[in-house]
Amino acid sequence: MATWEGVNEFVTVAETGSFTNAARRLGVSTAQVSRQVSALEGRLATKLLYRTTRRVSVTEAGQVYYQQCRQVLDALEEAERSMTSMQGAPRGKLRITAPVTYGETTIAPLVNDFVLRHPELEVEMKLTNQKLDLVADGFDLAIRLGKLEDSSMMARRLASRSLHVCAAPSYLSAHGTPHALSELDRHNCLQGNLDYWRFQDQGKPRNIRVKGSIRCDSGRALLDAALKGIGIVQLPDYYVQQALDAGELIPLLTHYREDDDGIWAIYPHNRHLSPKVRMLLDFFTESLSQ
Template identity: 80%
Template sequence: MQRWEGVNEFVAVAETESFTRAAKRLDVSTAHVSRQISALEDRLSTRLFYRTTRRVSTTEAGQIYYQHCRQILDALEQAERSMTNMQLVPQGRLRLTAPVTYGEKSIAPLVNDFVLRYPELDVEMKLTNQQLDLVAEGYDLAVRLGKLDDSSLMARRLASRTLYVCASPAYLAVHGTPHSLSELEHHNCLQGNLGYWRFQDAGHPRNVRIRGNVRCDSGRALLDAALKGVGIVQLPDYYVGPALDAGTLIPLLTHYQEDDDGIWAVYPHNRHLSPKVRMLLDYFVDSLGVPNA
Protein backbone atom coordinates (compact mmCIF):
# COMPACT_ATOMS: atom_id res chain seq x y z
CA MET A 1 0.00 0.00 0.00
CA GLN A 2 2.88 2.40 0.75
CA ARG A 3 3.99 2.24 -2.88
CA TRP A 4 0.58 3.59 -3.91
CA GLU A 5 0.58 6.51 -1.48
CA GLY A 6 1.00 9.90 -3.10
CA VAL A 7 0.25 8.77 -6.66
CA ASN A 8 -3.17 10.43 -6.87
CA GLU A 9 -1.75 13.62 -5.41
CA PHE A 10 1.22 13.52 -7.80
CA VAL A 11 -0.97 13.10 -10.88
CA ALA A 12 -3.33 15.87 -9.75
CA VAL A 13 -0.44 18.30 -9.26
CA ALA A 14 1.15 17.32 -12.57
CA GLU A 15 -2.10 17.94 -14.43
CA THR A 16 -3.18 21.14 -12.66
CA GLU A 17 0.36 22.55 -12.20
CA SER A 18 -0.71 23.72 -8.78
CA PHE A 19 -0.75 22.26 -5.26
CA THR A 20 -3.80 24.37 -4.45
CA ARG A 21 -5.80 23.28 -7.51
CA ALA A 22 -4.74 19.65 -6.95
CA ALA A 23 -5.99 19.83 -3.36
CA LYS A 24 -9.31 21.27 -4.55
CA ARG A 25 -9.69 18.50 -7.16
CA LEU A 26 -9.04 15.80 -4.54
CA ASP A 27 -11.06 17.58 -1.84
CA VAL A 28 -8.15 17.56 0.61
CA SER A 29 -5.93 20.26 2.12
CA THR A 30 -2.99 21.81 0.31
CA ALA A 31 -0.80 20.77 3.22
CA HIS A 32 -1.84 17.15 2.74
CA VAL A 33 -0.90 17.29 -0.95
CA SER A 34 2.45 18.85 -0.13
CA ARG A 35 3.23 16.19 2.48
CA GLN A 36 2.32 13.36 0.11
CA ILE A 37 4.49 14.76 -2.71
CA SER A 38 7.45 15.25 -0.38
CA ALA A 39 7.11 11.71 0.96
CA LEU A 40 6.85 10.36 -2.59
CA GLU A 41 10.00 12.20 -3.69
CA ASP A 42 11.86 10.93 -0.62
CA ARG A 43 10.75 7.36 -1.33
CA LEU A 44 11.81 7.60 -4.99
CA SER A 45 14.94 9.61 -4.16
CA THR A 46 13.96 11.78 -7.13
CA ARG A 47 12.80 15.34 -7.55
CA LEU A 48 9.47 15.26 -9.39
CA PHE A 49 8.56 18.97 -9.58
CA TYR A 50 10.17 22.34 -10.11
CA ARG A 51 8.53 24.76 -7.66
CA THR A 52 8.45 28.54 -8.09
CA THR A 53 6.23 31.15 -6.54
CA ARG A 54 4.15 31.34 -9.72
CA ARG A 55 3.91 27.74 -11.03
CA VAL A 56 4.73 24.09 -10.54
CA SER A 57 6.06 21.97 -13.41
CA THR A 58 7.30 18.40 -13.68
CA THR A 59 10.97 17.57 -13.96
CA GLU A 60 12.15 15.20 -16.68
CA ALA A 61 11.93 12.34 -14.19
CA GLY A 62 8.53 13.63 -13.05
CA GLN A 63 7.22 13.62 -16.62
CA ILE A 64 8.31 10.01 -17.13
CA TYR A 65 6.77 9.00 -13.79
CA TYR A 66 3.58 10.87 -14.67
CA GLN A 67 3.14 8.91 -17.94
CA HIS A 68 3.36 5.60 -16.06
CA CYS A 69 1.10 6.75 -13.22
CA ARG A 70 -1.51 8.09 -15.64
CA GLN A 71 -1.64 4.70 -17.41
CA ILE A 72 -2.04 2.95 -14.06
CA LEU A 73 -4.88 5.24 -12.97
CA ASP A 74 -6.60 4.89 -16.35
CA ALA A 75 -6.38 1.09 -16.07
CA LEU A 76 -7.77 1.22 -12.54
CA GLU A 77 -10.65 3.41 -13.68
CA GLN A 78 -11.37 1.00 -16.53
CA ALA A 79 -11.31 -1.94 -14.12
CA GLU A 80 -13.78 -0.20 -11.82
CA ARG A 81 -15.98 0.67 -14.81
CA SER A 82 -15.94 -2.97 -15.86
CA MET A 83 -17.06 -4.05 -12.40
CA THR A 84 -19.85 -1.48 -12.46
CA ASN A 85 -20.94 -2.64 -15.92
CA MET A 86 -20.99 -6.24 -14.74
CA GLN A 87 -23.39 -5.19 -12.01
CA LEU A 88 -25.70 -3.74 -14.65
CA VAL A 89 -25.16 -5.98 -17.69
CA PRO A 90 -24.48 -9.72 -17.27
CA GLN A 91 -21.41 -10.75 -19.22
CA GLY A 92 -18.75 -13.45 -19.31
CA ARG A 93 -19.02 -17.20 -18.85
CA LEU A 94 -22.01 -18.78 -17.10
CA ARG A 95 -22.25 -22.56 -16.62
CA LEU A 96 -25.39 -24.35 -15.49
CA THR A 97 -26.89 -27.82 -15.51
CA ALA A 98 -30.48 -29.09 -15.42
CA PRO A 99 -32.41 -32.38 -15.77
CA VAL A 100 -32.94 -33.41 -19.37
CA THR A 101 -36.69 -33.17 -19.92
CA TYR A 102 -37.43 -30.27 -17.60
CA GLY A 103 -34.34 -28.55 -18.94
CA GLU A 104 -35.44 -28.94 -22.54
CA LYS A 105 -39.01 -27.88 -21.85
CA SER A 106 -38.66 -25.07 -19.32
CA ILE A 107 -35.08 -24.06 -18.54
CA ALA A 108 -33.37 -23.95 -21.95
CA PRO A 109 -35.98 -21.63 -23.53
CA LEU A 110 -35.60 -19.21 -20.61
CA VAL A 111 -31.81 -19.32 -20.87
CA ASN A 112 -32.03 -18.62 -24.60
CA ASP A 113 -34.29 -15.63 -23.95
CA PHE A 114 -31.85 -14.40 -21.29
CA VAL A 115 -28.95 -14.64 -23.73
CA LEU A 116 -30.92 -12.67 -26.31
CA ARG A 117 -31.38 -9.97 -23.71
CA TYR A 118 -27.71 -10.06 -22.65
CA PRO A 119 -25.65 -11.16 -25.67
CA GLU A 120 -22.33 -10.57 -23.89
CA LEU A 121 -22.94 -13.75 -21.90
CA ASP A 122 -21.14 -16.96 -22.86
CA VAL A 123 -23.43 -19.76 -21.62
CA GLU A 124 -22.63 -23.45 -21.29
CA MET A 125 -25.65 -25.58 -20.36
CA LYS A 126 -25.42 -29.31 -19.65
CA LEU A 127 -28.69 -31.27 -19.54
CA THR A 128 -28.26 -34.46 -17.54
CA ASN A 129 -30.19 -36.40 -14.93
CA GLN A 130 -26.98 -36.96 -12.96
CA GLN A 131 -26.26 -34.69 -10.01
CA LEU A 132 -22.96 -33.07 -10.85
CA ASP A 133 -20.50 -31.69 -8.31
CA LEU A 134 -20.90 -27.97 -8.94
CA VAL A 135 -17.75 -26.90 -7.14
CA ALA A 136 -15.44 -29.60 -8.53
CA GLU A 137 -16.74 -29.18 -12.09
CA GLY A 138 -16.98 -25.40 -12.06
CA TYR A 139 -20.74 -24.88 -12.50
CA ASP A 140 -22.40 -21.66 -11.38
CA LEU A 141 -25.76 -23.27 -10.66
CA ALA A 142 -27.91 -26.37 -11.13
CA VAL A 143 -31.65 -26.88 -11.45
CA ARG A 144 -32.85 -29.83 -9.34
CA LEU A 145 -36.25 -31.41 -8.82
CA GLY A 146 -38.08 -32.67 -5.77
CA LYS A 147 -36.70 -32.97 -2.27
CA LEU A 148 -33.14 -31.73 -1.87
CA ASP A 149 -30.42 -33.74 -0.20
CA ASP A 150 -28.61 -32.08 2.67
CA SER A 151 -25.57 -30.28 1.31
CA SER A 152 -23.50 -27.15 1.65
CA LEU A 153 -25.16 -25.68 -1.45
CA MET A 154 -27.48 -22.70 -1.31
CA ALA A 155 -30.98 -23.25 -2.73
CA ARG A 156 -33.70 -21.05 -4.16
CA ARG A 157 -37.16 -22.35 -5.07
CA LEU A 158 -38.02 -21.64 -8.69
CA ALA A 159 -41.35 -23.42 -9.11
CA SER A 160 -43.48 -26.28 -7.84
CA ARG A 161 -44.36 -29.59 -9.41
CA THR A 162 -47.25 -31.99 -8.85
CA LEU A 163 -46.98 -35.78 -9.19
CA TYR A 164 -49.96 -37.43 -10.88
CA VAL A 165 -50.94 -41.08 -11.06
CA CYS A 166 -52.88 -41.59 -14.27
CA ALA A 167 -53.84 -44.03 -16.99
CA SER A 168 -55.52 -43.98 -20.38
CA PRO A 169 -59.27 -44.53 -20.75
CA ALA A 170 -58.45 -47.66 -22.80
CA TYR A 171 -56.41 -49.20 -19.97
CA LEU A 172 -59.06 -48.40 -17.37
CA ALA A 173 -61.82 -49.84 -19.57
CA VAL A 174 -60.03 -53.20 -19.61
CA HIS A 175 -58.46 -53.35 -16.14
CA GLY A 176 -60.71 -51.17 -14.01
CA THR A 177 -60.00 -48.08 -11.93
CA PRO A 178 -58.08 -48.40 -8.64
CA HIS A 179 -59.61 -46.52 -5.71
CA SER A 180 -57.17 -47.44 -2.95
CA LEU A 181 -53.40 -47.78 -2.70
CA SER A 182 -53.67 -51.50 -2.00
CA GLU A 183 -55.36 -52.05 -5.38
CA LEU A 184 -52.20 -50.95 -7.22
CA GLU A 185 -50.68 -54.41 -6.71
CA HIS A 186 -53.29 -55.73 -9.15
CA HIS A 187 -52.32 -53.27 -11.89
CA ASN A 188 -49.47 -52.91 -14.38
CA CYS A 189 -47.54 -49.98 -12.93
CA LEU A 190 -44.98 -48.45 -15.27
CA GLN A 191 -41.70 -47.97 -13.39
CA GLY A 192 -39.05 -45.31 -13.54
CA ASN A 193 -35.78 -45.39 -11.64
CA LEU A 194 -37.49 -46.10 -8.33
CA GLY A 195 -39.43 -49.22 -7.42
CA TYR A 196 -42.09 -47.26 -5.54
CA TRP A 197 -44.54 -44.38 -5.94
CA ARG A 198 -44.98 -41.50 -3.54
CA PHE A 199 -48.30 -40.70 -1.88
CA GLN A 200 -49.79 -39.00 1.15
CA ASP A 201 -52.01 -41.16 3.35
CA ALA A 202 -53.92 -39.61 6.27
CA GLY A 203 -51.55 -36.63 6.20
CA HIS A 204 -48.36 -38.70 6.24
CA PRO A 205 -45.95 -39.48 3.39
CA ARG A 206 -46.19 -43.06 2.15
CA ASN A 207 -44.15 -44.94 -0.44
CA VAL A 208 -45.92 -47.81 -2.18
CA ARG A 209 -43.96 -50.56 -3.91
CA ILE A 210 -45.18 -51.11 -7.47
CA ARG A 211 -44.69 -53.74 -10.16
CA GLY A 212 -45.06 -53.72 -13.92
CA ASN A 213 -43.68 -55.07 -17.17
CA VAL A 214 -42.09 -51.78 -18.31
CA ARG A 215 -39.20 -50.08 -16.54
CA CYS A 216 -37.47 -47.05 -18.05
CA ASP A 217 -35.51 -44.02 -16.88
CA SER A 218 -37.20 -41.77 -19.47
CA GLY A 219 -40.35 -39.94 -18.44
CA ARG A 220 -41.27 -39.42 -22.08
CA ALA A 221 -41.07 -43.15 -22.76
CA LEU A 222 -43.28 -43.92 -19.76
CA LEU A 223 -45.75 -41.24 -20.87
CA ASP A 224 -45.94 -42.84 -24.31
CA ALA A 225 -46.58 -46.25 -22.75
CA ALA A 226 -49.36 -44.85 -20.59
CA LEU A 227 -50.98 -43.06 -23.54
CA LYS A 228 -50.96 -46.34 -25.47
CA GLY A 229 -52.75 -48.17 -22.65
CA VAL A 230 -49.80 -50.28 -21.45
CA GLY A 231 -50.31 -49.42 -17.77
CA ILE A 232 -50.62 -46.81 -15.03
CA VAL A 233 -47.92 -44.20 -14.55
CA GLN A 234 -46.83 -41.65 -11.94
CA LEU A 235 -45.21 -38.60 -13.50
CA PRO A 236 -44.85 -34.85 -12.79
CA ASP A 237 -47.28 -32.34 -14.27
CA TYR A 238 -44.85 -31.08 -16.89
CA TYR A 239 -45.04 -34.53 -18.52
CA VAL A 240 -48.73 -35.36 -18.20
CA GLY A 241 -50.42 -31.93 -17.97
CA PRO A 242 -51.45 -31.66 -21.64
CA ALA A 243 -52.73 -35.26 -21.70
CA LEU A 244 -54.78 -34.69 -18.55
CA ASP A 245 -56.25 -31.51 -20.04
CA ALA A 246 -57.07 -33.37 -23.26
CA GLY A 247 -58.60 -36.34 -21.45
CA THR A 248 -56.18 -38.83 -23.03
CA LEU A 249 -55.01 -39.62 -19.49
CA ILE A 250 -57.27 -39.83 -16.44
CA PRO A 251 -56.00 -38.81 -12.97
CA LEU A 252 -56.27 -41.54 -10.33
CA LEU A 253 -56.07 -41.74 -6.53
CA THR A 254 -56.17 -37.95 -6.26
CA HIS A 255 -57.15 -38.11 -2.57
CA TYR A 256 -53.76 -39.76 -1.93
CA GLN A 257 -51.85 -37.21 -4.00
CA GLU A 258 -48.69 -35.96 -2.34
CA ASP A 259 -48.29 -32.25 -1.67
CA ASP A 260 -46.48 -30.32 -4.38
CA ASP A 261 -42.71 -30.40 -4.10
CA GLY A 262 -40.10 -28.01 -5.35
CA ILE A 263 -38.10 -27.19 -8.42
CA TRP A 264 -34.91 -25.60 -7.17
CA ALA A 265 -31.86 -23.68 -8.27
CA VAL A 266 -28.83 -24.65 -6.20
CA TYR A 267 -25.46 -22.94 -6.27
CA PRO A 268 -22.22 -22.95 -4.29
CA HIS A 269 -22.27 -21.09 -1.02
CA ASN A 270 -20.93 -17.62 -1.75
CA ARG A 271 -22.11 -14.48 -0.02
CA HIS A 272 -20.95 -12.48 -3.07
CA LEU A 273 -23.18 -14.19 -5.63
CA SER A 274 -22.17 -12.87 -9.04
CA PRO A 275 -24.63 -10.42 -10.61
CA LYS A 276 -25.11 -12.58 -13.74
CA VAL A 277 -26.13 -15.61 -11.64
CA ARG A 278 -28.38 -13.53 -9.39
CA MET A 279 -30.08 -11.92 -12.40
CA LEU A 280 -30.60 -15.31 -14.08
CA LEU A 281 -32.15 -16.68 -10.87
CA ASP A 282 -34.47 -13.67 -10.67
CA TYR A 283 -35.40 -14.21 -14.31
CA PHE A 284 -36.19 -17.88 -13.66
CA VAL A 285 -38.39 -17.01 -10.69
CA ASP A 286 -40.24 -14.26 -12.56
CA SER A 287 -40.80 -16.47 -15.60
CA LEU A 288 -41.77 -19.66 -13.78
CA GLY A 289 -44.18 -17.77 -11.58
CA VAL A 290 -43.29 -18.61 -8.00
CA PRO A 291 -45.09 -16.29 -5.61
CA ASN A 292 -43.01 -14.71 -2.84
CA ALA A 293 -39.86 -16.54 -3.95
Protein backbone atom coordinates (compact mmCIF):
# COMPACT_ATOMS: atom_id res chain seq x y z
CA MET A 1 0.00 0.00 0.00
CA ALA A 2 2.96 2.35 0.45
CA THR A 3 3.12 2.94 -3.31
CA TRP A 4 -0.39 4.47 -3.20
CA GLU A 5 0.34 6.85 -0.34
CA GLY A 6 0.21 10.45 -1.46
CA VAL A 7 -1.35 9.75 -4.86
CA ASN A 8 -4.84 10.89 -3.95
CA GLU A 9 -3.44 13.91 -2.12
CA PHE A 10 -1.30 14.89 -5.12
CA VAL A 11 -4.19 14.52 -7.59
CA THR A 12 -6.45 16.60 -5.36
CA VAL A 13 -3.84 19.37 -5.01
CA ALA A 14 -3.38 19.38 -8.79
CA GLU A 15 -7.12 19.74 -9.34
CA THR A 16 -7.86 22.28 -6.62
CA GLY A 17 -4.72 24.39 -6.96
CA SER A 18 -3.75 24.48 -3.30
CA PHE A 19 -2.94 22.30 -0.32
CA THR A 20 -5.64 24.02 1.72
CA ASN A 21 -8.39 23.32 -0.82
CA ALA A 22 -7.17 19.74 -1.20
CA ALA A 23 -7.25 19.23 2.56
CA ARG A 24 -10.78 20.64 2.71
CA ARG A 25 -11.97 18.29 -0.01
CA LEU A 26 -10.30 15.24 1.53
CA GLY A 27 -11.33 16.09 5.07
CA VAL A 28 -7.80 16.04 6.49
CA SER A 29 -5.27 18.62 7.65
CA THR A 30 -3.22 20.73 5.27
CA ALA A 31 -0.07 19.46 6.98
CA GLN A 32 -1.04 15.86 6.25
CA VAL A 33 -1.61 16.61 2.56
CA SER A 34 1.74 18.40 2.31
CA ARG A 35 3.52 15.58 4.12
CA GLN A 36 2.04 12.87 1.89
CA VAL A 37 2.84 14.75 -1.33
CA SER A 38 6.41 15.41 -0.18
CA ALA A 39 6.84 11.72 0.63
CA LEU A 40 5.47 10.81 -2.81
CA GLU A 41 7.95 13.15 -4.49
CA GLY A 42 10.71 11.57 -2.43
CA ARG A 43 9.78 8.05 -3.52
CA LEU A 44 9.59 9.12 -7.16
CA ALA A 45 12.72 11.28 -6.90
CA THR A 46 10.77 13.81 -8.98
CA LYS A 47 9.38 17.26 -8.27
CA LEU A 48 5.65 17.16 -9.00
CA LEU A 49 4.61 20.60 -7.76
CA TYR A 50 6.03 24.12 -7.72
CA ARG A 51 5.28 25.74 -4.37
CA THR A 52 5.29 29.48 -3.65
CA THR A 53 3.72 31.51 -0.87
CA ARG A 54 0.88 32.49 -3.20
CA ARG A 55 0.13 29.46 -5.35
CA VAL A 56 0.85 25.87 -6.23
CA SER A 57 1.35 24.74 -9.84
CA VAL A 58 2.09 21.38 -11.43
CA THR A 59 5.48 20.69 -13.01
CA GLU A 60 5.82 19.16 -16.46
CA ALA A 61 6.61 15.79 -14.88
CA GLY A 62 3.72 16.33 -12.50
CA GLN A 63 1.32 16.84 -15.42
CA VAL A 64 2.34 13.49 -16.92
CA TYR A 65 2.04 11.75 -13.57
CA TYR A 66 -1.31 13.45 -12.88
CA GLN A 67 -2.85 12.23 -16.14
CA GLN A 68 -1.77 8.64 -15.41
CA CYS A 69 -2.96 8.78 -11.80
CA ARG A 70 -6.26 10.35 -12.80
CA GLN A 71 -6.96 7.43 -15.14
CA VAL A 72 -6.15 4.93 -12.40
CA LEU A 73 -8.34 6.73 -9.85
CA ASP A 74 -11.19 6.98 -12.35
CA ALA A 75 -10.93 3.23 -12.91
CA LEU A 76 -11.04 2.61 -9.15
CA GLU A 77 -14.04 4.91 -8.81
CA GLU A 78 -15.77 3.06 -11.64
CA ALA A 79 -15.09 -0.25 -9.88
CA GLU A 80 -16.56 1.15 -6.67
CA ARG A 81 -19.60 2.44 -8.56
CA SER A 82 -20.13 -1.02 -10.02
CA MET A 83 -20.13 -2.56 -6.55
CA THR A 84 -22.45 0.12 -5.23
CA SER A 85 -24.83 -0.44 -8.14
CA MET A 86 -24.87 -4.16 -7.44
CA GLN A 87 -25.67 -3.54 -3.80
CA GLY A 88 -28.43 -1.15 -4.86
CA ALA A 89 -28.23 1.31 -1.95
CA PRO A 90 -26.36 4.64 -2.22
CA ARG A 91 -23.99 5.27 0.66
CA GLY A 92 -21.20 7.57 1.67
CA LYS A 93 -20.92 11.36 1.61
CA LEU A 94 -22.66 13.76 -0.75
CA ARG A 95 -21.71 17.46 -0.83
CA ILE A 96 -24.28 19.79 -2.39
CA THR A 97 -24.59 23.55 -2.74
CA ALA A 98 -27.67 25.56 -3.71
CA PRO A 99 -28.99 29.16 -3.59
CA VAL A 100 -30.36 30.14 -0.19
CA THR A 101 -34.09 30.63 -0.74
CA TYR A 102 -34.59 27.97 -3.41
CA GLY A 103 -32.43 25.67 -1.35
CA GLU A 104 -34.49 26.23 1.78
CA THR A 105 -37.89 25.96 0.13
CA THR A 106 -37.30 23.26 -2.49
CA ILE A 107 -33.91 21.53 -2.59
CA ALA A 108 -33.38 20.86 1.13
CA PRO A 109 -36.82 19.21 1.60
CA LEU A 110 -36.13 16.99 -1.43
CA VAL A 111 -32.70 16.07 -0.09
CA ASN A 112 -34.28 15.21 3.25
CA ASP A 113 -36.80 12.96 1.50
CA PHE A 114 -33.94 11.30 -0.38
CA VAL A 115 -32.02 10.67 2.85
CA LEU A 116 -35.12 9.09 4.38
CA ARG A 117 -35.10 6.60 1.51
CA HIS A 118 -31.35 6.03 1.76
CA PRO A 119 -30.27 6.36 5.40
CA GLU A 120 -26.70 5.21 4.70
CA LEU A 121 -26.01 8.51 2.98
CA GLU A 122 -24.24 11.37 4.73
CA VAL A 123 -25.17 14.73 3.17
CA GLU A 124 -23.41 18.05 3.60
CA MET A 125 -25.39 20.92 2.12
CA LYS A 126 -24.20 24.53 1.82
CA LEU A 127 -26.83 27.13 0.96
CA THR A 128 -25.29 30.28 -0.45
CA ASN A 129 -25.96 32.73 -3.27
CA GLN A 130 -22.25 32.76 -4.09
CA LYS A 131 -21.19 30.58 -7.02
CA LEU A 132 -18.69 28.25 -5.41
CA ASP A 133 -15.93 26.39 -7.23
CA LEU A 134 -17.15 22.80 -7.26
CA VAL A 135 -13.73 21.31 -7.90
CA ALA A 136 -11.75 23.45 -5.47
CA ASP A 137 -14.36 23.15 -2.72
CA GLY A 138 -15.04 19.47 -3.29
CA PHE A 139 -18.77 19.56 -4.11
CA ASP A 140 -20.44 16.71 -5.96
CA LEU A 141 -23.32 18.82 -7.20
CA ALA A 142 -24.53 22.42 -7.38
CA ILE A 143 -27.97 23.84 -8.09
CA ARG A 144 -27.90 26.94 -10.29
CA LEU A 145 -30.76 29.18 -11.42
CA GLY A 146 -31.20 31.03 -14.69
CA LYS A 147 -28.67 31.23 -17.49
CA LEU A 148 -25.53 29.14 -17.06
CA GLU A 149 -22.18 30.86 -17.44
CA ASP A 150 -19.67 28.11 -16.62
CA SER A 151 -19.19 25.93 -19.70
CA SER A 152 -16.57 23.77 -17.93
CA MET A 153 -19.34 21.99 -16.03
CA MET A 154 -21.80 19.33 -17.08
CA ALA A 155 -25.41 20.36 -16.57
CA ARG A 156 -28.83 18.76 -16.32
CA ARG A 157 -31.96 20.87 -16.50
CA LEU A 158 -34.18 19.89 -13.59
CA ALA A 159 -37.07 22.31 -14.01
CA SER A 160 -38.01 25.78 -15.23
CA ARG A 161 -38.66 29.05 -13.49
CA SER A 162 -40.56 32.14 -14.63
CA LEU A 163 -40.23 35.77 -13.60
CA HIS A 164 -43.42 37.56 -12.54
CA VAL A 165 -44.10 41.27 -12.22
CA CYS A 166 -46.83 41.79 -9.66
CA ALA A 167 -48.24 44.09 -6.99
CA ALA A 168 -50.77 44.05 -4.18
CA PRO A 169 -54.34 45.20 -4.91
CA SER A 170 -53.86 48.04 -2.39
CA TYR A 171 -50.90 49.44 -4.35
CA LEU A 172 -52.75 49.24 -7.66
CA SER A 173 -55.82 50.95 -6.18
CA ALA A 174 -53.68 53.83 -4.96
CA HIS A 175 -51.30 54.19 -7.93
CA GLY A 176 -52.96 52.60 -10.94
CA THR A 177 -52.06 49.57 -13.04
CA PRO A 178 -49.23 49.73 -15.60
CA HIS A 179 -50.13 48.27 -19.01
CA ALA A 180 -46.94 49.09 -20.93
CA LEU A 181 -43.24 48.92 -20.11
CA SER A 182 -42.94 52.69 -20.57
CA GLU A 183 -45.28 53.21 -17.61
CA LEU A 184 -42.94 51.56 -15.10
CA ASP A 185 -40.93 54.77 -14.63
CA ARG A 186 -44.03 56.26 -12.95
CA HIS A 187 -44.21 53.47 -10.38
CA ASN A 188 -42.35 52.42 -7.24
CA CYS A 189 -40.39 49.39 -8.44
CA LEU A 190 -38.85 47.37 -5.62
CA GLN A 191 -35.31 46.40 -6.66
CA GLY A 192 -33.03 43.46 -5.96
CA ASN A 193 -29.36 43.29 -6.87
CA LEU A 194 -29.93 44.71 -10.36
CA ASP A 195 -31.25 48.11 -11.40
CA TYR A 196 -33.23 46.67 -14.31
CA TRP A 197 -36.01 44.16 -14.90
CA ARG A 198 -36.05 41.53 -17.65
CA PHE A 199 -38.81 41.34 -20.26
CA GLN A 200 -39.51 40.12 -23.76
CA ASP A 201 -40.82 42.69 -26.24
CA GLN A 202 -41.92 41.56 -29.72
CA GLY A 203 -39.99 38.33 -29.32
CA LYS A 204 -36.71 39.97 -28.24
CA PRO A 205 -35.18 40.26 -24.75
CA ARG A 206 -35.44 43.73 -23.28
CA ASN A 207 -34.09 45.12 -20.03
CA ILE A 208 -35.92 48.06 -18.45
CA ARG A 209 -34.22 50.22 -15.83
CA VAL A 210 -36.38 50.71 -12.77
CA LYS A 211 -36.21 52.69 -9.54
CA GLY A 212 -38.03 52.62 -6.24
CA SER A 213 -37.97 53.28 -2.53
CA ILE A 214 -36.55 49.89 -1.52
CA ARG A 215 -33.51 47.99 -2.74
CA CYS A 216 -32.65 44.68 -1.10
CA ASP A 217 -30.80 41.49 -2.02
CA SER A 218 -33.44 39.33 -0.30
CA GLY A 219 -36.35 38.10 -2.40
CA ARG A 220 -38.35 37.39 0.73
CA ALA A 221 -37.92 40.96 1.92
CA LEU A 222 -39.06 42.32 -1.45
CA LEU A 223 -42.04 39.94 -1.41
CA ASP A 224 -43.04 41.23 2.02
CA ALA A 225 -42.82 44.83 0.80
CA ALA A 226 -44.97 44.03 -2.22
CA LEU A 227 -47.58 42.25 -0.09
CA LYS A 228 -47.77 45.35 2.12
CA GLY A 229 -48.57 47.52 -0.89
CA ILE A 230 -45.29 49.44 -0.99
CA GLY A 231 -44.56 48.85 -4.66
CA ILE A 232 -44.32 46.57 -7.68
CA VAL A 233 -41.90 43.64 -7.69
CA GLN A 234 -40.35 41.25 -10.21
CA LEU A 235 -39.53 37.88 -8.63
CA PRO A 236 -39.31 34.20 -9.66
CA ASP A 237 -42.37 32.02 -9.30
CA TYR A 238 -41.14 30.18 -6.21
CA TYR A 239 -41.36 33.47 -4.28
CA VAL A 240 -44.71 34.75 -5.52
CA GLN A 241 -46.79 31.84 -6.85
CA GLN A 242 -48.63 31.23 -3.58
CA ALA A 243 -49.52 34.91 -3.24
CA LEU A 244 -50.64 35.05 -6.88
CA ASP A 245 -52.85 32.00 -6.42
CA ALA A 246 -54.39 33.54 -3.29
CA GLY A 247 -55.03 36.89 -4.97
CA GLU A 248 -52.71 38.69 -2.56
CA LEU A 249 -50.64 39.79 -5.56
CA ILE A 250 -51.91 40.67 -9.04
CA PRO A 251 -49.84 39.69 -12.13
CA LEU A 252 -48.84 42.63 -14.35
CA LEU A 253 -47.44 43.04 -17.86
CA THR A 254 -47.89 39.33 -18.53
CA HIS A 255 -47.65 39.79 -22.33
CA TYR A 256 -44.08 41.05 -21.78
CA ARG A 257 -43.03 38.11 -19.64
CA GLU A 258 -39.66 36.66 -20.54
CA ASP A 259 -39.49 33.01 -21.58
CA ASP A 260 -38.90 30.59 -18.74
CA ASP A 261 -35.27 29.88 -17.90
CA GLY A 262 -33.75 26.85 -16.25
CA ILE A 263 -33.13 25.37 -12.85
CA TRP A 264 -29.97 23.32 -13.28
CA ALA A 265 -27.87 20.73 -11.54
CA ILE A 266 -24.21 21.05 -12.51
CA TYR A 267 -21.21 18.83 -11.79
CA PRO A 268 -17.56 18.67 -12.94
CA HIS A 269 -17.13 17.49 -16.52
CA ASN A 270 -14.16 15.25 -15.70
CA ARG A 271 -16.10 13.04 -13.32
CA HIS A 272 -18.25 10.04 -14.04
CA LEU A 273 -21.48 10.33 -12.11
CA SER A 274 -21.49 8.06 -9.10
CA PRO A 275 -24.70 6.06 -8.55
CA LYS A 276 -25.63 8.16 -5.51
CA VAL A 277 -25.33 11.44 -7.47
CA ARG A 278 -27.16 9.98 -10.46
CA MET A 279 -29.95 8.68 -8.22
CA LEU A 280 -30.27 12.07 -6.52
CA LEU A 281 -30.43 13.81 -9.90
CA ASP A 282 -33.13 11.42 -11.07
CA PHE A 283 -35.03 12.02 -7.83
CA PHE A 284 -34.78 15.80 -8.28
CA THR A 285 -35.95 15.56 -11.90
CA GLU A 286 -38.91 13.34 -11.04
CA SER A 287 -39.96 15.43 -8.04
CA LEU A 288 -39.64 18.83 -9.71
CA SER A 289 -41.55 17.75 -12.83
CA GLN A 290 -44.69 16.99 -10.85
